[in-house]
Amino acid sequence: MVAETGHFALILALLVALVQAVVPLVGAARDDEAMMAVARPAAILQFLLLGTAFFALMYCYVTSDFSVLNVAENSYSNKPLFYKITGVWGNHPGSMMLWEMILTGYAAAVALFGGKLPRGLRTRALSVQSMVSFSFLLFILLTSNPFLRLSPAPLNGRGLNPLLEDPGLAFHPPILYLGYVGFSMAFSFAIAALIEGKIDAAWAHWIRPWSLAAWCFLTLGITGGSWWAYYTLGWGGWWYWDPTENASFMPWLAGTALLHALTVVEKRGTMKAWTVLLAILTFSLSLLGTFLVRSGVLTSVHSFATDPQRGIYILALLGVVIGGSLTLFALRAPSLKSGALFAPVSREGGLLFGNIFLSAALGTVFLGTLYPLFADALNLGKVSVGPPFFNATFVPIMAPVCIAMPVGALLAWKRGNLRLALKRLLPAFLAALVMAGGIATVMNGHGRFILAAAALALAAWVLVGMLAGLAQQIRLFDAPLKTSLQRTFRLPRAFHGMTLAHIGMACVILGITGSALGRTQHIQIMHIGDTVHVSGFDVTLKKVRDDIKGPGYTFSRGTFDVTSGGKPVAVMQPEKKYFTVPPEATTHAAIRTTLLGDLYVVLDGHDKKGGYITRIYYDPFVVWIFLGGGMFAAGGLLALTDRRRRIGAPRRNESFAQRRNENPAPRRNESFASQQESALKPGAAT
Amino acid sequence: MKRFLPLLVFLALAGIFYWRIVLIDRGDMPNDIPSVMINKPAPVFKLPALFKGEADFTSAALKGHVTLLNFFASWCVDCRIEHPFLTGLKGHGAVLVGVDYEDKNADGEAWLEKHGNPYDRVVTDARGRTAINFGLYGVPETYIIDKQGVIRYKQTGPMTPDVIRKTILPVIARLEK
DSSP states (O other), X not given: OHHHHHHHHHHHXXXXXXXXXXXXXXXXXXXXXXXXXXXXXXXXHHXXXXXXXXXXHHHHHHTXXXXXXXXXXXXXXXXXXXXXXXXXXXXXXXXXXHHHHHHHHHHHHHHHHOTTSOHHHHHHHHHHXXXXXXXXXXXXXXXXXXXXXXXXXXXXXXXXXXXXOSHHHHHHHHHHHHHHHHHHHHHHHHHHHHHHTOOOHHHHHHHHHHHHHHHHHHHHHHHHHHHHHHHHSSSOOOOOOOHHHHHHHHHXXXXXXXXXXXHHHHHHSOOHHHHHHHHHHHHHHHHHHHHHHHHSSSOOSXXXXXXXXXHHHHHHHHIIIIIHHHHHHHHHGGGOOOOOOOOSSSHHHHHHHHHHHHHHHHHHHHHHHHHHHHHHHTTSOOOOOOHHHHHHHHHHHHHHHHHHHHHHHHSOSSSOOHHHHHHHTHHHHHHHHHHHHHHHHHXXXXXXXXXXXXXXXXXXXXXXXXHHHHHHHHTTTTSOHHHHHHHHHHSOHHHHHHHHHHHHHHHHHHHHHHHHHSOEEEEEEEOTTOEEEETTEXXXXXXXXXXEEETTEXXXXXXXXXXXXXXXXXXXXXXXXXXXXXXXXXXXXXXXXXXSEEEEEEEEEEOSSSOEEEEEEEEETTHHHHHHHHHHHHHHHHHHTOTTOOOSSOSOOHHHHHHHOOOOHHHHHHHHHHHHHHHSOOOSOO | XXXXXXXXXXXXXXXXXXXXXXXXHTTOOTTSOOOTTTTSBOOOOEEOBXXXXXXXXXXXXXXXXXXXXEEEOTTOHHHHHHGGGGGGGTTSSOEEEEEEESOOHHHHHHHHHHHOOOOSEEEEETTOHHHHHHTOOSSSEEEEEOTTSBEEEEXXXXXXXXXXXXXXXXXXXXXXX
C-alpha cells in the first residue's frame, strides 16, 4: 500500500510538472498574472509529492518489504537500519528519485525564498526547471520505477554492494547530487534570461548564490568521494581519472569558470554570452555525467548497473535539454550585446584568463574521457586513456591558472596596474624562490626533485600571494595594527571566502605533490614479529586474528606496532572483510594521518604458510588534498553568508582608488551595487 | 556561425552516443579491449597434470574438440566466486581444462578437494610461463579454443551465471557447429 502511495505521488508529480512547465511560461509571454501565479504553488506541491514518494520508498526499505523489486534487489533484512536507509539511494532507481527530489527541492526553494526576484525571471526559471523535472519523472516512471512489485516476494533480499556499506559513502551521493542538480538552477535562470532576451548585472547577481551553493556541494562531494576512495580501496590512490570521477570533475571545472565569469557580468556587464553558455554547459555536463555512468557507454571501475534501454531514454532527454538549450543560445546569442570594454591587464582580464585556461582544462578532461569513443567511432582502434594522459595535459594547463591567481586578485577592475600588483607580490615571489631552493637542496638526487621544487614553489606563490592580497586590503604595515584588525573584520565575508578558497588551491598542490612525488611503498609477506622500515617508522606485525564474526561478514584483523626511533607511535589495525551476501571482499586500511604525511597499512590476506601479505605506504602531505578541498567549500560557504551575497570580489578597492586616485571604476561599481541593493533586495538562498 | 558551434559539437557527440548504445543493445561489447590472441592459434605448451599419475597436457591435445582453458589458483578470491558455477558448463560439449596458476600442487589439490573438482583435466602452470604466452592479465581468466586449436574468446574475471548464460554458452554453441 505504501509503495502504491509513492507510485501515485510520482504520477501526480509528473502531472504537476507538466502544468508548471507550460502554464506559467505562457502566462509570462502574455503577461497574464493568474497564469504566472501558478508557478510558485506548483513548484512547492511538486516537491511535497516527490518527498512523499521518496519517504514511501524509504519506508519500504526500513520495513524490508521484499515484495518491492527494488528493495529485494538491494537490501536484506538483517542489515543495520542505517544502511537500510542509505541503501535507498545506493542503486539506480533510488538514486534517480533522490536526484529528482533535489531538483524539485531547488525549485521549491526559489519559489519560497525567491520572492524578491524579478517576477518574469522567476516564473520562467521555475517553468524551465519544471521541464527538466518532467523529463526526469517520465524517465523514472518509464524505465526506472522503484515501486515495481515482485510476486512472489522472496524471503530475503540480495544485499547491497559491501563497498557501499560505508558511512562516508552513504552521504556521498546526496551531497554530490546537491551539487550536480544545483547547477540546474543556474541553467534554468540562464534559459529564462535567454527567453526574456535580457541579461544584465541583476541577473548575474541573482544566479550567483545558487551557482555558488551548488559549487560548494559539488566540491564537498568530489572531495568526499576522493577521500572515500583513498581510505577504502586499499592502495592509497585518491584520484584515478576514471570516467565516473571525470563525470563529476567536468561540471566542477565548468562551474568554477561560471562563478568567476558571473563576477564579471555582475560588476562590468560584459562577457554575457560566454557566461550564459557556461551556465548551460555546466548543467549539461552534470547530465552528461549521469548519462555516461548509467548507459554503459563508457566503462568505469565504479560499476553502475547499466542498461541500454535507459541509455536510449537518457540520450533522448539529453537531446531535448542540451540540444534545445544550445539551439536557443545560438538563436539568441547575437542579442546579448557585451557592454563595457576593459584593458587586458585588469581584474576582468585576469578572470577571463582564468576562464580560458579552466575551459582548456575542461576540454582536455572531456577529450580524455571520451577519446576511447571517438577513436572507436573513427576506426582508430580500441584504446583506453589513463592517468598519464591527464597528468601530462591537465597539470601544465592548470599551472598558469595558479600563477595568475594572486596577480588577478590584486588587479583593479577595468584597468589594473601590473607593476604595482607585482610589487605587492614580491614576498610571494621570494617565498616561492626559497621554497624551490629548499626543496631542491633537501631532495637533491631523488628522482623528479625538480618537479617537486617547482610545484611547491607554486604552492608557496599562491599562499603568500593571496595573503599579500589580504594584507593590501587591510593595509597591513601601512596603517596601525589596530586599524588593520578593524579592517579585517570590516572586509566583506565574500573577500575572506575568496582568499580562503584560493589558499585551498595552495594546499591541494602541496598534497598532490607530496603524494605523487614523495610516496614510498613496501609490499611484502610478513610473519608475526617481522618489522618493516618505512620512511623513518618501524612497523612490526604483532598478531592477526582470523575469522572474526561481524554482521553479514567475517573479517581478519591485523595488529601492527608502529615505532619511530624506538619510541612507540601508534598501534594500527587494518582489516579485511569477507562478505557472504553478495560474496565480496573489502580491505579496510589502517591510516595514521598527520599533517606531514599518512602512514597507510593494508592487510591483504595470507599466503597459507603462516605469512601475511601486507602493503605499507607512506604518503607525505596527502591529507592536504582533502583539507584543500574542504577549504574550497568553506570559502564558498563563507562567501554565501556574505550579507550582500556578492561573491568573489572585494567590495571596494579603496587602497587602490584612494591612494592612486587613478581608477574611478570601483567607485562607480560601488554606487551601482548599492543602487541595485536598494532596488532588488536579495531574497535568494536564505 | 560561431554561436552554432556548441550545438554542432553536441549533435556530433549525441550521434556517437547513439551509435554506441545501438552497439551495446545488439550485444556487442564495445568497451572490451580485445586480446591480441583472439583468432590466433593457441601457443604451444606442455603442462604437467596436477594429480599424480595423469599424463601431461599439450597444445596438440586441443585439436578435435572445443576447449575451455580456465586459469585459476587456490590463492585467488575471485576464483572462489566463479568456482561453484563451473559445473554449469558441463554437458555442452566443451572440454573444461583447469590450469592451476602459480600455485603449489598441494595447495591446488587441497583447494579442489575442499570446493569440488568440476574440471575434465587439471594441469599446473607453477611458474606461469604458459600464462604469459597466453597473455593472461590475472586469474580467473578463461580462453575458449575451437576444434582447430584457435583461441576464439577470452573471458577476463569470474564467470558468473550471467556471463555463462549470455556469453560463454553461446560462444561454445557457435564453435560446436
